[in-house]
Amino acid sequence: MENDEFVCKENCPHFNLINKVKLSNIGREEIQDLSEIFKLFADETRLRIICAILNTELCVCDLCELLNLNQSAVSHQLQLLRSSKLVKYRKEGKQVYYSLKDEHIENIIKMALAHIKEGDEA
């Protein structure tokens, strides 16, 4: 996994630059946290769920209908979103209503969409 051996044998690595980056760079823990969030966004089913509840709360049943997925699959994904605190939920009788927890999520998606559209132009 690690590599203690030679990488560049000559004067290739720009040590000054590397040290600068090391200092200014986002910490390893933050990278982990970021990675976890992006993992949640990385799955199509979860993304569809997230986008579905961008502006409204929906019950599990609604989501099954909307995504045409079976209830177990939806619940499993909701479980992940819940335990990562990306969504909140509210019980009302037999139903459970899910919605997003903060508006950063919408902004992240908007940024990503902007990136996609920019890519299309090029």
Place this chain on the structure above:
Amino acid sequence: MENDEFVCKENCPHFNLINKVKLSNIGREEIQDLSEIFKLFADETRLRIICAILNTELCVCDLCELLNLNQSAVSHQLQLLRSSKLVKYRKEGKQVYYSLKDEHIENIIKMALAHIKEGDEA
């Protein structure tokens, strides 16, 4: 995979709401594109690479040094980032320098960091 059977047998699904969401919602293709981008961000190694070149270009060798990963692993990930057009590269002699392609990427990461920090407070 699909589920044509009953989901909610009673009057649970909020059909009006569902139709509204269906109309206003992000299209399936866009979801796919979004998912692909977020997949790229979801891996720690790739994230570390991306963050390393947020403000400067680096050669493969630098990245190996910085991330303490072997050259093959780094090149494979760079290949992915390249084919997804998230990074650009520039050859100079034996070295290849990588940098980010647009600034949306930085914004996406900033938003995600904001989300993390908000989560910490709660």
Place this chain on the structure above:
DNA sequence: ATAATATATGAGCATATATTCATATGTTAT
């Protein structure tokens, strides 16, 4: 031309993860 170096890439393996099936839990109606 040969050697050395920097990077790229294919194959194989190990791990992670999304879905399905079966079943459990919790809620409402009778």
Place this chain on the structure above:
DNA sequence: ATAACATATGAATATATGCTCATATATTAT
């Protein structure tokens, strides 16, 4: 209490993916 329903969850399976090893390609120096 029992039945019907909405949701949750554990186990198993299939697929995706990241890493390593070996090797290929490209560039420079001798």
